[in-house]
Amino acid sequence: MSTPIAITRTRHANSPVVWVSFTLAALAAWIGAWMLLVPFTGRVMSILPVVPGSRLGEAAAFFAYEVPKVLLLLTLIVFGMGIVRSFFSVERTRALLAGKREGAGNVAAASLGIVTPFCSCSAVPLFIGFVSAGVPLGVTFSFLIAAPMVNEVALGLLFGLVGWQVAVTYLVFGLGVAIICGWVIGRLHLEGWLEDWVRNVRAGTVPIPLTRITVVDRIRAGVDALRDIVGRVWIWVIVGVASGAAIHGYVPTELLGSIMSKGNWWSVPAVVLLGIPMYSNAAGMIPVVEALLGKGAALGTVLAFMMAVTALSFPEWIILRKVMTVRLIAVFAGVVTCGILAVGFLFNALF
Amino acid sequence: MKDVKVLGSGCKRCVATAEMIESEAARLGLAVHVEKVTDYAAIAGYGIASTPGIVIDGKVVHAGGLPKAGDVARWLSA
Numbered sequence: 001m002s003t004p005i006a007i008t009r010t011r012h013a014n015s016p017v018v019w020v021s022f023t024l025a026a027l028a029a030w031i032g033a034w035m036l037l038v039p040f041t042g043r044v045m046s047i048l049p050v051v052p053g054s055r056l057g058e059a060a061a062f063f064a065y066e067v068p069k070v071l072l073l074l075t076l077i078v079f080g081m082g083i084v085r086s087f088f089s090v091e092r093t094r095a096l097l098a099g100k101r102e103g104a105g106n107v108a109a110a111s112l113g114i115v116t117p118f119c120s121c122s123a124v125p126l127f128i129g130f131v132s133a134g135v136p137l138g139v140t141f142s143f144l145i146a147a148p149m150v151n152e153v154a155l156g157l158l159f160g161l162v163g164w165q166v167a168v169t170y171l172v173f174g175l176g177v178a179i180i181c182g183w184v185i186g187r188l189h190l191e192g193w194l195e196d197w198v199r200n201v202r203a204g205t206v207p208i209p210l211t212r213i214t215v216v217d218r219i220r221a222g223v224d225a226l227r228d229i230v231g232r233v234w235i236w237v238i239v240g241v242a243s244g245a246a247i248h249g250y251v252p253t254e255l256l257g258s259i260m261s262k263g264n265w266w267s268v269p270a271v272v273l274l275g276i277p278m279y280s281n282a283a284g285m286i287p288v289v290e291a292l293l294g295k296g297a298a299l300g301t302v303l304a305f306m307m308a309v310t311a312l313s314f315p316e317w318i319i320l321r322k323v324m325t326v327r328l329i330a331v332f333a334g335v336v337t338c339g340i341l342a343v344g345f346l347f348n349a350l351f
Numbered sequence: 352m353k354d355v356k357v358l359g360s361g362c363k364r365c366v367a368t369a370e371m372i373e374s375e376a377a378r379l380g381l382a383v384h385v386e387k388v389t390d391y392a393a394i395a396g397y398g399i400a401s402t403p404g405i406v407i408d409g410k411v412v413h414a415g416g417l418p419k420a421g422d423v424a425r426w427l428s429a
Contacts, residue, residue, distance in 0.1 A: 090401035090415055117415065122402050124360065128391055129400025201395045224417070322391065 016215045023219055030076055037072065041065050059249025066241045066287050070157065074237065074283055075230060077156035082225025084152075085117045086218045090126060097135045097143070102186045105139035110178035113146030114155075123316060127323050131194070132201040138186015145336055146178035149311035153233070154282035161290050170303060173347070177307065177339035184335050193328035233283045240284030244291035257296030267301050268344035272337060275308025282310050300347030307340045353383045353427065358394045358404035361387070364417050365403040372405070375423045383427065 041064050048064075050057040093116045097109055123144065130140040150171060158167040191199065247256070260267050285306050292302050317329050324332075355372055359365025369385055376383040388394060388406075397406060401415030405426070412426045 091399060094400050117401070122360075122362070124391055125394050125402050126400050128395040132395050133398075133400070197392055201392045220419075 014214075014216055019216045019219045023222075030072070034072055037068055038065075041068065055249045057249075059245040062248040062291065063241055063245040066161075066244065066290075067238065070161070070237050070241060070283065070287060071230070071234065073157055073160040074153065074233065075226060077152055077160075078229045079222040079226045081115075081152040081156075082222035082229075083218050084115060085225070086213060086221040088112070088116050090116055090122075090129070093143075094130055094133050094135060097130070097139055098133050100135075100139060102136050102138055102183060105136060106142040106179045106182045106186070109135075109139045109142040109182065110146040110150070110175045113143045113178065114150050114152065116143075116147065123319055124322055127320070128198055128201055131198060136186055137191055137194075138182045138184070140182075141185045141332065142178050142182025145181055145311055146175060148313070148316075149178065149307055150174035151282060153229075154286070154306075154310065157283060157286040158289070161286055162293060166293075166299065166303075169299070169347075170306070173303060173343045174307060177311075177336065177343060181335045181339045185332065188331065190328055190331060193325045193331075195323055195325065198323045233281055236281040236284030237287070240280065241287040244287035247288065247291040248294060251295060253295050256292070260292065260295075260297035260301045262298040262300070262348045265345075267298070268304050268341060268348065271301055271305035272308040272312075272340055272344070275305055276312045276337075277314060278309050279313050279315060280309050282306075285309055298348050299351065300344045300349075303347060304340050304344030307343065308337075311336055311340065353381065354408055355383050355385045355427075356388050356406040357385060358388045358397060358399060358406065359402035360391070360394075361389055362402065367417055368403040368405065371418070371420060371423055372427070375420060376427055379424060379428060381427055 044064050045052070045061055048060060050060050052061070093112045096112065097105060100108055127140060127144065130143065131137060155167050155171055158170055258264070260271070289302050289306055292305075293299065312333060317333060320329055320332075353376075355376075357365055357369045357372065359368070365387070369387055372383065372385055376385075394402065394404065397404060397411055399411060399414040403413075403417070404411060404415070405413040405418065405423075407426055407429075413422070
């Protein structure tokens with residue numbers, strides 16, 4: 001039964017020329033908005049009844065400047081990554097990893113974790129899908145650690161708000177943690193600690209028909225990502241910037257600077273412990289990171305905090321309980337915690 | 352009668368996908384039987400690792416993310 005009417009859409013709705021021109025126009029509008037950001041916020045601040053330079057004034061200024069800035073940056077990054085991700089899929093990543101040996105496989109898995117579309121709600125099907133297709137357990141873990149921690153939102157916002165040096169440092173150390181922790185878990189040979197039924201699942205080898213993806217589809221993927229991710233994440237941004245504003249305005253520099261300084265060895269484990277029950281998206285974390293660094297906190301300590309909040313997530317452990325024993329989750333959490341502690345200590349010692 | 356299976360753990364997108372299939376089928380006047388598969392082992396058995404997935408008459412046509420309405424119409428009328 002064929003119904004051509006259902007499939008045919010109006011011609012111009014699928015024209016690449018129209019889509020590309022709209023995208024370029026949107027980009028131009030974005031650049032305009034970015035340039036107007038500072039004068040616009042200055043206007044807003046001059047209307048607000050707060051005394052400039054006071055604690056409240058400092059906090060309000062931080063909030064007023066950072067919310068539109070973070071949201072604008074986020075919009076651009078998410079759109080761009082939506083397009084990049086249309087070149088990748090979980091199934092293709094899995095096929096790339098299935099034949100890989102440990103070592104090289106861990107490196108590939110952690111790197112693919114950055115670009116492969118992943119949402120923690122599908123962590124379980126992903127885990128089973130990887131393991132049952134013959135991806136080694138440690139390689140799967142490298143992917144699971146890297147995907148939420150080192151993602152485009154984190155890197156893009158760090159790049160835009162804190163500077164490229166910090167973004168590159170985070171990328172290198174984040175990938176390092178994912179690669180080494182996954183490799184260690186693989187060496188421990190804990191396949192026996194998976195739930196029994198998981199080991200018996202045999203992945204079907206049904207090839208998914210590759211639909212031809214056009215330029216228009218890729219731009220659409222970017223718009224969809226934009227709507228979906230910014231729609232979910234904006235509230236985290238507001239909360240994150242508000243926390244950053246509170247730190248910026250009210251926490252005395254001497255206090256924070258001394259607690260989170262390099263000399264204070266216990267600050268690293270303290271922030272990691274603090275990060276476990278806290279769960280925030282990377283987009284909400286960056287304004288806090290920015291404010292902490294501004295108050296003189298040591299970079300290693302701040303990086304450890306950010307990694308702990310994004311990579312050590314209690315809700316994800318609960319979800320993973322469906323496929324692995326508590327012992328395996330404990331090993332996973334323990335190894336990742338050690339990795340993050342090592343990053344914090346090492347970084348504070350080296351720089 | 353087409354047999355359609357929506358693979359997914361019951362996340363928001365999986366529900367939206369099932370609804371989209373039903374509304375597209377109604378629009379096209381096709382008789383379909385939509386079934387949700389939530390068992391993880393069964394989902395993995397189809398060879399997909401990202402949800403929601405769509406299986407029509409035993410064949411995987413889609414994996415990962417909300418499908419486009421136009422594609423759903425194409426799969427249903429194929």
